[in-house]
Amino acid sequence: MKYRGCQSIDKIFPFLYDKNMKKIAVIGGGAAGMACAVLLARAGHDVTILERGARLGRKLSASGNGQGNVTNIDMGKTHYFTDDAEKLARILEKFGAADAVAFLEGMGGIFLPDARGRVYPASRQASSVTDLFRRELSRLGVRICLGAQVKKLAYDKKTAQFSVGWAEGHMQAEAVVLAAGGKAAKNFGTDGTAYALAQAFGHTVTPLSPSLVQLRTSPAAVRGLKGVRTDALLTVEKKGAPAVCFRGDVLFTESGVSGDAVFRASSYAEAGDILRLDLLPDVPASRLVNLREEGDLLCVLHSALARHIARLSRENGKTLSVFVKNFPLEVTGTLGFDYAQVTRGGIPLAEADGFLMSKLQPNFYFAGEILNVDGECGGYNLHWAFASAHAVAEALS
Ligand SMILES: Cc1cc2nc3c(=O)[nH]c(=O)nc-3n(C[C@H](O)[C@H](O)[C@H](O)COP(=O)(O)OP(=O)(O)OC[C@H]3O[C@@H](n4cnc5c(N)ncnc54)[C@H](O)[C@@H]3O)c2cc1C
Structure with missing residues (x-):
């Protein structure tokens, strides 16, 4: 279900919630946000994706020269840069390349490795991976709010709810996943402004630099x-x-x-x-x-x-x-951030627990490039988007 610039989601959808069902706001509709939303909705949660752009998965659709290199058979922490390699290793052990392929093929499609272990959709069309996500999100009834750049995020201890606000609307949520990407390739909606949403809860941001770049x-x-x-x-x-x-x-x-x-x-x-x-x-x-x-x-x-x-x-x-x-x-x-594929640096992995929940604010999670994890060229960054989404979903399921 898609709504542009939705107003009060609470008023539009006055559902009665099951006790175990959490109302979750996923900020960012990129690879990590969409993967999180799919996994959380499958676990029975009531999920809303808030995406500032006009479409979901714009960066994913452009990935791998338009062919979508989604993971790599040779997976492991040695292919990544982070402040907490052991935590990263544990997350990757629970969600390796075969898990990524099974997750994607679970939504449809066929994914195949090339001679260098780089896994692509058989269509060799990155946008077809985004389409798989869109179809699955729609099947699961995930609410998708486009044109919603979240600018306010606060937690009310009395109600144990987050208040999530954007220009044209707001919503309450019991848990929030911040999957708003980094600072690389700002034409895909990632200009680094989303770090402030985490900094408001006391999180820090490591020095940032462009990576996978000319x-x-x-x-x-x-x-x-x-x-x-x-x-x-x-x-x-x-x-x-x-x-x-x-x-x-x-x-x-x-x-x-x-x-x-x-x-x-x-x-x-x-x-x-x-x-x-x-x-x-x-x-x-x-x-x-x-x-x-x-x-x-x-x-x-x-x-x-x-x-x-x-x-x-x-x-x-x-x-x-x-x-x-x-x-x-x-x-x-x-050539700088505008031309880079990923951001080196971000919110320190050490500031999140093993399931990527903030150590500073309960029920506040992180997924994807916003964290201080970046991989080598070859499918490692999309793999991290999916693996981190899996870690969050594990915690919330
Ligand atoms: C041209 C290009 C090619 C690439 N090719 C590959 C590849 O082949 N293989 C690979 O592994 N990696 C590749 N990468 C890197 C990979 O695409 C990213 O690391 C990955 O998409 C990160 O996923 P993410 O969901 O964390 O962030 P993103 O995909 O960047 O998504 C974040 C989303 O959050 C939204 N957003 C930001 N702020 C807000 C806000 N305040 N409120 C609401 N929404 C917000 C943005 O609009 C964006 O849609 C490529 C990157 C680029 C630019």
């Missing part, structure tokens, strides 16, 4: 390469830390590098780090000893890369093969 380099370092895409082995060199490597696509842009390998590296890289690209990772250096001039790079590298490497070789007095196997780029920053 990396900036000096423009000169990538001049003439815009639009060139190549397979590479990318090594991130960081002072005082072991180097980390990623194999995948690197796409040169006007201001730096993008592509699958770069997105994965962006979880680790920061300004001042050096990226080293092996542009022919399957070819040993010994096969490159005869490369002497730019023409020798014909059919070896993209012509723009060949020109660039020939110039580097001339300027530095080193052989071409040195730069083919070790193309250096200094990171000067990232």
Whole structure:
């Protein structure tokens, strides 16, 4: 049931509530909020989703280049960044990749892993995953209030109820799940303003930074390469830390590098780090000893890369093969939150219990990216949205 800018939900739906049925407000209709709502409604609760946008699951529909990489077969805490790895590990142990697939397939559809363990809908259409959620939410009778940006959230000890308010309406709830996302990709409704709803209860927010994002380099370092895409082995060199490597696509842009390998590296890289690209990772250096001039790079590298490497070789007095196997780029920053897929940081996981209930306010729960948990590229962030929703539903069921 969908209502735009609903007014008083209590007045519109004066239901008689079963003793065990809780009236629950889920703030945010993204992957985590929708998953929470499905699980809580299945457990018999009376659930309302309050979503500030005009549609549910906008970010989910855009995920995985529109293909929806929903989880990863290789699941575990090592793929995540958080302040409380042990709590995260316990949540992931209870809800792994097979559970995510079973949960999604329980609503319909077929989900399949690719060769790298990344799980997608067989349709390869992220919006079809959102449609599965919409259909299930409608089947379960979850109320969906669109255009409702929650700006007020308070708890009344006397009535043991939360008061949830937005511009055009308000509702009372016995429990609230804050699933309003982080600060990345604000065109999907996530501009970081929702943290204030938790801060009002005394919660803190860790320093925030964009992750899974294009990396900036000096423009000169990538001049003439815009639009060139190549397979590479990318090594991130960081002072005082072991180097980390990623194999995948690197796409040169006007201001730096993008592509699958770069997105994965962006979880680790920061300004001042050096990226080293092996542009022919399957070819040993010994096969490159005869490369002497730019023409020798014909059919070896993209012509723009060949020109660039020939110039580097001339300027530095080193052989071409040195730069083919070790193309250096200094990171000067990232493209920022607006272009990032996820937020590094958030409400500390340590401020919630094992079922993601606030340690500061009973019956106040968190799910998804709003918490200080972010994963590597490869389905880990949507998995966290679903796994955290499962933890909340476990507590409330
Ligand atoms: C382009 C792109 C591609 C991605 N691809 C992948 C991928 O393939 N695999 C993967 O694992 N991850 C991917 N991610 C990351 C993943 O989509 C997110 O981590 C995940 O959607 C987070 O889910 P969430 O429900 O916590 O937050 P969101 O999906 O961001 O949902 C939060 C919702 O809350 C709403 N909201 C915010 N404030 C309020 C408020 N005050 N009141 C009411 N509503 C509010 C927002 O409008 C939004 O709809 C991608 C992200 C982007 C941007």
